[in-house]
Amino acid sequence: MKIKFTPAENLPDNQIEVEVRAAALNDEVLELLGKLKAIDSSTAIFPIKLEDKTRIVNEADIIAIEVNRPNLIFYVSGDQYISKGNLKSCLDSLNRDFIQVSKYGVININKLVSLEASFSGNMIALLANNVKINVSRRYLVDLKERLGM
Secondary structure, three states, rough: OOOOOOOOOOOOOOOOOOOOOOOOOHHHHHHHHHHHHHHHHOOOOEEEEOOEEEEEHHHHHHHEEEEEOOEEEEEOOOOEEEEEHHHHHHHOOOOOOEEEOOOOOEEEEEEEEEEEEHHHOOOOEHHHOOEEEEEEEEHHHHHHHHHHO
């Protein structure tokens, strides 16, 4: 691997642009891109709109989001925040570390501890801080794919 720094003239001082060049898009390139994305998303913040204020959290601290109509429950490093909103729009705002596991739940894949069998072919995702989220059969294929299973 060859690493080179080139100053960019038209870039603001607080912005970094990284370009990865290779002969082909292979596993090594994909792994490198994943690591760069993780570095970029490790400082990403996410606003959770509460009843009387907006709580700002690091995306990396969000364990899971669950629908409890009409509310969303955000599980964040030992805390729970209840907010109004739409699960789909939350998922669209979050980085690639988040995956939908049911019609009513999204998990941070980095906080996944284990998967356990449940009834009727569903699974239960056991996450950090003892958070449990149901994984429906419909979304299980995507989750297993992301986990490399």
